[in-house]
Amino acid sequence: MKKIIEFKDFTFKYQAQQEPTLKDIQLTIYQGEKVLIIGPSGSGKSTIGQCLNGIIPNIYKGEHSGSLLLDGQEAFNLSIYDKSLLVSTVLQDTDGQFIGLSVAEDLAFALENDMESQVVMKQKVGDWAERLSLTDLLAHRPQDLSGGQKQRVSLGGVLIDESPILLFDEPLANLDPKSGQDTIDLIARLHKQEGTTTIIIEHRLEDVLYRQVDRVVLINDGRILFNGGPDDLLRTSLLQENGIREPLYLSTLRALGYPIAQAERLSSVWEIDIEALNIASLPTLHFENGEKEALLEVKHLHFSYPNKQVLTDIQLTIHKGERLAIVGKNGAGKSTLAKVLCGFIQGEGEILWKGQSIKEDSVKERAERIGYVLQNPNQMISQTMIFDEVALGLRMRGVTEEEIEHRVHHILKVCGLYSFRNWPISALSYGQKKRVTIASILVLNPEIILLDEPTAGQDQRHYREMMEFLDQLNAQGHTIVMITHDMQLMLDYSDRAVVVVDGQIIEDTSPAEILSDDTVIERANLKETSIFHLAERLGVNPLELTTFYMQEERRGR
Structure with missing residues (x-):
């Protein structure tokens, strides 16, 4: 087979850093x-991608040693234009990639x-629009599309x-579960049809x-730790050791006593040999459903933009000390509901805090009760340095610098950011920026913490650190509300889940019941977990x- 990408003894160090980000990379892709x-x-891993597509060294400068060959040519000698003819990139933030109206x-x-x-342009645009099911959307603005549609346009x-x-x-x-699955299907189909060398970070x-x-x-600390077939990787302990979440069905099989290290096929739940696994019966989990104080009540809430109804007759009670997940497809109204709860926009209906109306509260007064963490960290960040960003809210409230330093350092340690406290935010990855905004x-210690996709862009280690920290806050009496596409997060870290479809709540029950209901899964653009297929x-049921x-x-936590 022809070598199309070849890293040889490749090391790269960003201009502003003392230690290299990539160290002695040896990697050939055919x-x-x-x-x-x-x-x-x-x-x-993202630095590898930036070396491939020309962002390094054309935008981000640094020093490198060794060589990187693209189709036999030294990559660092190519212009960014020539490199773009070899490597096409679909960015993580699709909105940042759109050019046309x-x-x-x-x-x-x-x-x-x-x-x-x-x-030629009309012919090619029509051809690719048909292949990607975009023909009916050609006149639309990219910014008005759903997450999955934006992904196809990019x-x-x-x-x-x-x-x-x-x-x-x-x-x-940034995709809901079904849209994410559709994207992987699309990538697989295009790879099969076009034969393009495909790299997914x-x-x-x-x-x-x-x-x-x-x-x-598998890469960590700038070094390649594994390079091989997925089945071989899943038989090792490398995922857990390097902060990568293993497939849900594997975690379940492990709990059932399945000999994973001896299994031949592990990368698909449909191909695992399960004949030796005997399950007589499974215990049923009973949650404690004691009466809790109603903290926030929403009654007959409606909200609309001009010519578009977004929320319809929302009835929701959030209890003190619970962990609530709000799920649904992109565009269902989840984030709009959060904005109404925080007072950013005004809806019609009642919003009660411990039985008292708070509809007339200012945004500042509402923020003392409900802290809101946006999905996109770039929309929240306003400071240059990490410490200053986390300290901003405390400074605006007149907290002393001594207390600010104590509280900010404590939170940075909890969020895995303490070693970066004096870094500029621009040097962080997307996932690290997300942790800064959280x-x-x-650090402001609100009674309800409302998080829009709290674990988006997080690896398993930081995912667990963040969620265990939220669990600690919950144990202290804080109420945690999470808008999420992550079905495993909903299973692992929520007591109750609300499903929103087309601006209406269609289900309010336990996470396990939601993910075992075919009708709800289909209507909400969720997807069955691999436990369901297992x-x-x-x-078994x-x-x-x-x-x-x-x-x-x-129990393991």
């Missing part, structure tokens, strides 16, 4: 391969730069140039393994197996 690169936040303009942008004729905008290498930088980060291992990959490369709210193979997993997981 034409037509589909390779997954995984690693925790700050491991160096319409989908059609955005798809045509690369062709315009290549000075293609209008006849993909079309780079595929249209027909580069031999396609690079995805965390393509699942992602830490959501199980979601990517939904469709076959040729190889998995820290900036946690239950099918074992011939999915609800019982899910509650068994929850019991074992919580």
Whole structure:
């Protein structure tokens, strides 16, 4: 097979840092391969991608040694234009990739730069729009589309140039479960049809393994720790040791006593040999449902934008000390509900705090009760340095500098950011920026902490650190409300879940019951967990197996 990417003894150090981010990388990728690169936040996996697509050294400067060859050419000697003809990139933040005012303009942008004729542009735009199911959206603004549609537009905008290498930088980060699954399906289909060398940088291992990959490369601390088939990786302890979440079905099988280290096929729940696993019965998990104080009550809440109804007759009670997950597909109204609760926008209906109306409260007064962490960290950050960002809210409240230093240092340690306290925020990864914004709210100690996708962009180690910290706050009496697409987070760290579809609450029950209900899953654009599929193979009740997993997981904490 032809070598299309070749790292030889490659080391890279950013200009502003003392230690190299990549250390002695030896990696060869062959034409037509589909390779997954995984690693925790700050491991160096995104830096590998930036070296491939030309962001390094054209935008981010630094020093390198060794060589990186793209299709036999030294990458650092190529112009960024020449490199773009070899490597096309779909960014993590799709909104930051759009150029055109319409989908059609955005798809045509690369062709315009290549000075293609209008006849060729129309033909290629129409062809790729049809392949990506975008034909009916060509006149729409990219910003008005759903997360999954935006992903397809971004993909079309780079595929249209027909580069031999396609690079995805965390393509699942902002997608609901079903849209994420559809994206992996689409990547697999295009890889099969086009034969393009495909590289996926992602830490959501199980979601990517939904469709076959040729190889998995595990990187941490700038070094490659594993380079081989997914089955071989899953038999090792490398995932747990390096902060990567193992597939949910494997965690369940492990709890059932399955000999994972001896298994031949592990990368698909449908191919695991389970004949030796005998399950007579599974225990049922009973949650304590004692009466808790109603902290926040929402009654008959409606909200609409001009010509668009977003929330309809929302009835919701949030109890003191509970952990509540709010789930649903992109555009269902979850974030709008959060904004109404925080007072950023005004809806029609009642909002009560311990029985008293707070509709007339200012945003500042509402913020003393409810701390809101946005999904996109770049929309919250206003300071240059990490310490100053986390300290900002305390300074605005007149807290002494001595107390500020104590509280900020404590929160930074909890969030795994203490060693970066004097860093500029611009030097952080997306996941690290997310932790900075969470820290900036946690340091204010509000009674309800409302988090929009709290673990987006987080590796397993920081995911557990963050969620265990939220659990500690919950044990102290804080109420935790999470808007999330992460079904495992809902299972592991919530007592109750609310499902929002088209601006209405269609279900309010335990997480296990939601993920065992086919109708709710389909309506809300969720997806069955791999525990559900494992239950099918074992011939047991999915609800019982899910509650068994929850019991074992919580007992293990």
